[in-house]
Amino acid sequence: MSVSAAAPYDVMVGHGTIAGLGDLLGDDVRRVAIVHPVTLRDRAEQLRRELGSDQLDVHLLEVPDGEDAKKAGVLEFCWRVLGESGFTRSDVVVGLGGGATTDLAGFVAATWLRGVRFVNLPTTVLGMVDAAVGGKTGINTSSGKNLVGAFHEPDGVLCDLDLLVSLPGAELRSGLAEVVKCGFIADPSILELIENAGPASVLDPSSPILAELVTKGIAVKAAAVGGDLRESVGLSGGPGRRPAATSEDGIGREALNYGHTLGHAIEREERFGVRHGEAISVGMVFVAEVAHRHGLIDAGLVARHREVLSSLSLPTTWAGAFSPLLAAMRLDKKTRGDLLRLVVLSDLARPTILAGPEEEVLRDSFVALAGGQS
Structure with a gap:
């Protein structure tokens, strides 16, 4: 392609x-x-x-x-x-x-x-x-x-x-977290393929299912990059309980950062001792919880995050303290000034930017993340 x-x-x-x-x-x-x-x-x-x-x-x-x-x-x-x-x-x-x-x-x-x-x-x-x-x-x-x-x-x-074929299973699963991300932000057929095929086929490095998933994930990335190489499309917006940009406005390549704000913070706090995909897996569940608390998505879509990721033996909870993670999140590349910006969903395959989410909502979402419930 x-x-x-x-x-x-x-x-x-x-x-x-x-x-x-x-x-x-x-x-x-x-x-x-x-x-x-x-x-x-x-x-x-x-x-x-x-x-x-x-x-x-x-x-x-x-x-x-x-x-x-x-x-x-x-x-x-x-x-x-x-x-x-x-x-x-x-x-x-x-x-x-x-x-x-x-x-x-x-x-x-x-x-x-x-x-x-x-x-x-x-x-x-x-x-x-x-x-x-x-x-x-x-x-x-x-x-x-x-x-x-x-x-x-x-x-x-x-x-x-x-x-x-020689890739360790943990590394294969870590990479699939990014494929799952592509399913939530752009191509739901990825999620359906994982759900219908089952983990045995998905995690088989020689299977045509994995080859199809890799190809679909690359296609999502290529389309996003082709439309917004330097992340200049995303809108910054202002603070508030509603997202500052909508999928109709277009957030460009920033959509690919779904789950990455908390994920990168976890990697930093763990001194990069955790696999990238594992951290992003947790990050996706977190922003799904945040979006649910802002009335953007229903509990069913939050649960689907947990179910798909768990089926691939990817983590969906995190037991660490939230305060240092929040401090690290504020250094994220999407931050503008002091305004924290998160890529969230307003619906399946409809990513948007939530600018200036309330700290209380972030903390409540993290508590739900640690407890494994919405």
């Missing part, structure tokens, strides 16, 4: 798509830097053997696993390797790994020489349906997740479903 952006690119989904990397790089490239985590060292070495030639110099940039890769020190290491290898604007950075790796690789490409080409090879469900598509790149800081970054579109994304 194609992502319509300032520089359109294709996302290839299927089995064996990684074989198309050479063609995507092109004949004029002289240097390639493959950014990869420790756990994919063997796969990166295999890629180097397959790509390397007298005309193409392939460098491997091994970085820590997971969110530990998204640090300023790791970014500086990557810059140093590019400098020492003579990397120019005609060369290409390749991100091989999950969402954290592709976030880092894209930011390396965005910042080196003010922007060089890059290609994403996501190896997880999360990477395929979320991080690798959309042109958002960045690293974390002590203040929060993804607060430093740049919009930098890839030349292409190769989603090879064969790479999911």
Whole structure:
């Protein structure tokens, strides 16, 4: 499928798509830097053997696993390797790994020489349906997740479903949280497919059900990105018990942040020791509770959040204290001034912005979240 952006690119989904990397790089490239985590060292070495030639110099940039890769020190290491290898604007950075790796690789490409080409090879469900598509790149800081970054579109994304076969079950479930999100904000057929197929088929990495879910999730992300690459469509609005923007007004790419405000806060408080999808799963139930208390959605839709996510063994409750999470939420990228803004639903597949929700409502929603009831 194609992502319509300032520089359109294709996302290839299927089995064996990684074989198309050479063609995507092109004949004029002289240097390639493959950014990869420790756990994919063997796969990166295999890629180097397959790509390397007298005309193409392939460098491997091994970085820590997971969110530990998204640090300023790791970014500086990557810059140093590019400098020492003579990397120019005609060369290409390749991100091989999950969402954290592709976030880092894209930011390396965005910042080196003010922007060089890059290609994403996501190896997880999360990477395929979320991080690798959309042109958002960045690293974390002590203040929060993804607060430093740049919009930098890839030349292409190769989603090879064969790479999911060896993916640990917990990582597969974590990625599916983002797919479920796409079902609630845009494509209810995703929810129906999960509900009708059952967890055994959904969680089978070789099943056509999972392949269809991944494809549907990518389609939602591609459509949102194509219509609003730099998150300029969303409306800020003002405080109050009703949402400041409606789905008819359009909130653009911000809809993809459904569940992420609390989710990112949880990740920060847990020092990124919790999987992204697990945190987002909790975050979705939280904003469903908030929307219910503002009279936007009924209790049945809140319950559906819990049921679908629980069927995939994703968490729907959180036992931690709320005050530090609220403080972290106020640093979210969607915040404007002191105004906290949440992506909520006004109905199934109708995302909107709730600006300035009352703190009492937020706390009551968190209590309901911890108690597992609306």
